[in-house]
Amino acid sequence: MAGTLEFSPDDRYNAFITTCSTAPFTDGALAGTAVAIKDNISTAGIQTTCGSKILEGYVPPYDAYVVELLRKAGAAIVGKTNMDEFGMGTTTETSAFGPTQNPADLSRVPGGSSGGSAAAVAAGLVPMALGTDTGGSIRCPAAFCGIAGLKPTYGRVSRYGLIAYANSLEQIGPMARTVEDVSRLMSVIARYDPRDSTMLDRPYDHQPSAEIKGLRVGIPEEYFGEGVDPRVGETVRDAIGVLEGLGAETVPVSIPGMRHALAAYYVICTSEASSNLARFDGVRYGPAVDTRKSWHEAYQDLRLELFGAEVRRRIMLGTFALSAGYAGRYYAKAQVARRNIHQDFERAFREADVIAGPTMPTTAFRLGEKSDPLSMYLSDILTVPANLAGIPAISVPCGRVDGLPVGLQIMGRQFEDERVVDTAYAYEQEVRA
């Protein structure tokens, strides 16, 4: 049933940076299904900007491996979704192509950085989309927009073709309205790719099961503490109650390393970003550098002009954290904190099979509300631990506060994405019924 899909969405949310009015597709598991791709994932022949002016007009000559897999599975690639510039943000407001609105409430942000993908799915423009998650960028917008989104185990999905923000933290993952569709999309993209040396050959081939009797669900006190909106906490506790009703048992666990999670996360991601983003110099792709100036002056001017403020801030922070005389105090220390969190999770997963808590400490912010970068960084506190530990984590809608969606986050052991999906699926089936 190969063919061409016509795609002309009513994108009043600014969910897309690029749309493809006709999208060819082939036979396969996703034959004819419209899939939107976050704009930091390379698509051959389709502009890929990372939400940045510095890549405006860049058309990759190759497909990311996940895109190759999607095409083979028959998906129709219908467009590229809006995002915080290079993934650096929690609201999709740092995009050079303007903010995306939350379909659940147009005065609110969709979350970020995969806000365009989440909004496109939530508004029903596409049934499924790919996002990427470096510190919560799939789960946060999923929670804010009221859809499901999975950050896979680090090393489960190929990063080949994903334009790097923070290589050691990020994964591409599926976003959809239901956990079942998240699982379907995951089955297509989680295939071994030898070009990504950080992958393990652990393909995901799974039919979700709602049977969770006897499952031990860890409840970390840190996920219900200071900074978490009590009404969000209550909603999530109610959702955990649903899991108990299905035969799961809860156990208290603790992730004491959370204290340093945000600091460690921001040092590591900005350090890696400062190196990753250095290649954008206007020589080989994107808007061309001014050749009349000396090369270093030309680089400087181009990067100042075309990178947004948040990106420049993070490049500066990362450059500082890696520089001689400071690397020991920042980069090296952050690695220690990262190992501690990893060990905390390992310990917790001896008591519990999965760990549950809120995805975000609050519901979606108002557009423009997070003008102070630090308060925006703080809202990542519940999502970054999974990236630091490399474990799978899903966000599934679990109710509303003041009419705004709340996400239940379920984290699992490394390479137990299936169990995380099953838990979310069990919840979803139970509340839907």
Add this chain to the structure above:
Amino acid sequence: MKTIVGLEIHVQLSTATKLFCGCSTDYRDDEPNTHCCPVCLGLPGALPRLNRRAVDYGLKVAKALDMKVLEESEFARKNYFYPDLPKAYQITQYDKPLAVEGTVEIEDDEGHEKIVRITRVHLEEDPGRLVHVAGGSKYSLVDYNRSGIPLLEIVTEPDMRSPQEARRFLNKLRTVLEYLGVFDGEREGGLRVDANISLEGSERVEVKNISSYKGVEKALTFEVTRQKNLLRRGQKVTRETRHFMEGRGITTSSRSKEEEHDYRYFPEPDLRPLRVADRVAAIDLPELPTARKNRFMAQYGISLNHARTLTGDPKLADFYERVASADPVLAATWVADTLLGELNYRDMGIAAVPAERIVELLALLRTETITDTVGVQVLREMLDACAAGKPCEPPAVIVEREGLARATGDEFAQVVEKVVAANPQAVEDYRAGKKGALNFLVGQVMKETRGRADPRELGKIVSGYIDTGGV
């Protein structure tokens, strides 16, 4: 005043593909930017995939230099902006190199054996190359064909005491690399050297950008003179980086702030740490130059000098072993002295010479079918044919066609008679006891017979003829 030299050598490993992608490394005669892919162009989203062969090559070198291979080694990013560096960082190794602490044995300036310690070896990718268009163009072009070629960086301790020692070290190192089959010395730009040089008690100067063996000796000799002159004039040597201008044979100060980099090294997050202990154990080293030299002397009974020359290049040593069997000493003389000289004169490599022809030539010499003089003539004819891409005729055919077989008996009588008759003055001088006169007469006979007679034998015949009046 003691001279102290340490070297950093970048060697292009002769793998078929690049260090982190499948692009071919054989780009020398090709158009710019034709051996490129998303990975070596540093396109957004591309990821490095380590070439296992390059790691094995590096480990071979480590093992041959008797180094400690680290339990876990790691790639790191060296961050700096430069238009030839497409990712704006080079993937290299920093605090966890492939191997540390090795040795290379060389001869010092007095001919004694000495040890140069190797600090470390590590793998890294070559950047692209800037092409500056002639004629004062306002722009430069970038060629990424070289981008991602595997380099092995070899760092020595400051153990060399003269520019000559540094050159001998490099020659020895090159020989080892060629024996290991990890380096092709004929590839242009395949080896680049940064040299640190100081006079004892003075500041150290780094000379960058040296791309030949001779260049190293030249650059260092220039620096020794320059630094000594500074001190003689009561000035100080400044600690700095200098560039070697190959064409002019001098070094010039870089004086550039761009040299003062903070490279912000950190572990490359796109690659896993390397654990190579089992791979090292599996490596079988070939016979290395020193061992082969000693075996040549023992097995073939040839001189140290010949053994050293013949084993200085693995291809030459292989060639020698193919032609040595009938008379190894004769073969050593002919290959190490005559053939090598003729090849250098023609700028030819040993690979172009058919070994079986040399075997045949040596047989003609051994059986005294031809003289040494004719041997050289025939060899030249064969090499000229090879160099011109023509078929190389068997030496016997050349000898037959040109009538070069050793002359004997009656054939001589006439020539000697003729030469003696034509040179009465020389005959008189000879009778008066002038030694040179006989040599002259022998030379004349040689000329007449086109070298087909053995000069020693001829001497006896000519003197006998004059003394007795008959051949």
